[in-house]
Amino acid sequence: MTGPAGEAAPSVGVVIPTRGDRPAHLGVAVRAALAQEHPGRISVVVVADGTSHETVAGRLAGVPTSAGRDVRVLPNCLTPGLPGARNTGIAASHTDLIAFCDDDDQWLPGKLAAQITALAETGAEFASCGIEVEHGGRRVPRLAGATTVTEADLLRSRMVMVHSSTFLFRRGTLWVDESAPCGQNEDWDLALRAARRHPLANVDRPLVRVRWGSSHYVARWGERIAGLEWMLARHAGLSDDPRGAARVYGQLAFHHAALGHRREAGRWALRAFAARRSEPRAPIALAVAAGLIPAARVLSLLHDRGHGI
Numbered sequence: 001m002t003g004p005a006g007e008a009a010p011s012v013g014v015v016i017p018t019r020g021d022r023p024a025h026l027g028v029a030v031r032a033a034l035a036q037e038h039p040g041r042i043s044v045v046v047v048a049d050g051t052s053h054e055t056v057a058g059r060l061a062g063v064p065t066s067a068g069r070d071v072r073v074l075p076n077c078l079t080p081g082l083p084g085a086r087n088t089g090i091a092a093s094h095t096d097l098i099a100f101c102d103d104d105d106q107w108l109p110g111k112l113a114a115q116i117t118a119l120a121e122t123g124a125e126f127a128s129c130g131i132e133v134e135h136g137g138r139r140v141p142r143l144a145g146a147t148t149v150t151e152a153d154l155l156r157s158r159m160v161m162v163h164s165s166t167f168l169f170r171r172g173t174l175w176v177d178e179s180a181p182c183g184q185n186e187d188w189d190l191a192l193r194a195a196r197r198h199p200l201a202n203v204d205r206p207l208v209r210v211r212w213g214s215s216h217y218v219a220r221w222g223e224r225i226a227g228l229e230w231m232l233a234r235h236a237g238l239s240d241d242p243r244g245a246a247r248v249y250g251q252l253a254f255h256h257a258a259l260g261h262r263r264e265a266g267r268w269a270l271r272a273f274a275a276r277r278s279e280p281r282a283p284i285a286l287a288v289a290a291g292l293i294p295a296a297r298v299l300s301l302l303h304d305r306g307h308g309i
Contacts, residue, residue: 009040010116013093013171016044017076017085018103020051023059025104025211030060033101034069036112041068045092046103049076049085082183083176090175098171100187104211105165108132111207115168122148124201126169126194128162132206133306135213140306141206149202151195154188155237156244160308162191162200165208169194182220184227192235212303221255221295228252246272250281254309257288258295265289281309 014033018026026046033044048056057073065071074092078084090098097116101107115127130143142161146153149162164187174194180186194200228248232238239245253268265285272282288295302308 009038010096011041011043012038012097012099012112012116012168013089013095014042014044014099014101015047015086015089015093016101016103017047017049017082017089018051018056019049020056022104023056026056027060027063028106029101029103030063030071032107033099034063034065034071035109036107037110038112038116041070041095042112043069043093043095044071045089046071046073047076047085047089048073049080049082079178081178083178083180083186086176086186087178090171093171095171098167098169100167101165101208102210105163106209106211107165108207108209111166111203112168114203114205114207115166115201118147118201118203119168119170122201123198124148125173125198126167126191127201127203128166128168128191129203129208130206131161131163131166131208131210133160133303134209134211135303135306136300138304138306139209142306143204143206144202145204147202147204149191149195149200151192151199151237152241154192154195155235155241157247158188162202163187163208163210164190165210167191173197179230181226181230182223184223185231189231189234212308221258224255225252225259228255242275246276246279247281249275250279250285251309253285254281254288254295254298257285262289284309 016029030044053073053075063071076085076088078087118127133140133142144161176186177189228251238248249268249272253265253272257265269282269285272279287293
């Protein structure tokens with residue numbers, strides 16, 4: 001199969017980890033990946049983590065396949081959790097490119113074609129795109145406002161639109177770090193390491209629908225704390241950029257406040273203010289620590305607007 005320039009169209013391995021408790025969403029994710037308009041092969045690898053891969057395969061038995069479009073369901077054979085599941089899928093994909101999609105998200109039409117074009121035009125190794133956040137019946141687009149994303153951009157801001165379900169990269173260049181505690185921030189770490197090699201190509205249109213509220217990681221405050229501390233230890237630049245440092249410190253303050261750790265929340269809030277006096281997460285964390293508003297309510301209000309803490 002060839003692309004518009006007469007060159008062989010790259011094959012794409014789509015890695016979709018699943019825990020088996022969202023069968024309806026998983027089917028939508030798989031079908032949307034297979035339906036992408038792309039002249040090359042698309043091979044979907046669903047990796048069952050913490051659940052029976054036979055059961056998952058049975059649920060997907062009705063998904064239509066065709067020449068150049070196939071689906072396999074495998075058990076996670078590496079470290080239990082999201083990073084090991086992703087790496088299991090990468091290892092099983094003998095394709096030119098690797099793409100990620102979470103089992104509760106959905107690629108929109110044109111996603112794959114636009115990103116493959118961006119990779120070809122820029123010579124980048126890794127591409128992302130804009131997203132459409134769905135929460136509480138609302139859909140909010142989140143865009144980067146740029147066609148490239150650098151390491152400095154990702155140190156300054158987590159950039160929620162550089163989401164794991166948008167990732168497309170050349171196979172053999174990157175693996176997920178399985179030391180990420182409870183799988184927290186493995187995607188941010190991967191994007192940072194990719195951007196350190198070469199700026200990311202970004203298609204600044206909402207081409208992935210990201211559903212918030214069903215994540216396995218929602219409100220797991222202790223795991224979020226461990227994940228942020230892991231990132232601070234791995235990426236010194238996070239502490240060097242005042243805006244980026246204040247954001248992470250403010251998040252740590254908020255998560256500790258959600259757990260009722262008032263002293264730790266106050267300590268991290270002070271660090272956030274010291275790094276950047278206008279950091280908004282610090283006063284929010286202090287309000288949660290003081291019992292003025294529940295942490296879950298804060299997240300719900302932010303998610304309604306397509307934002308996270």
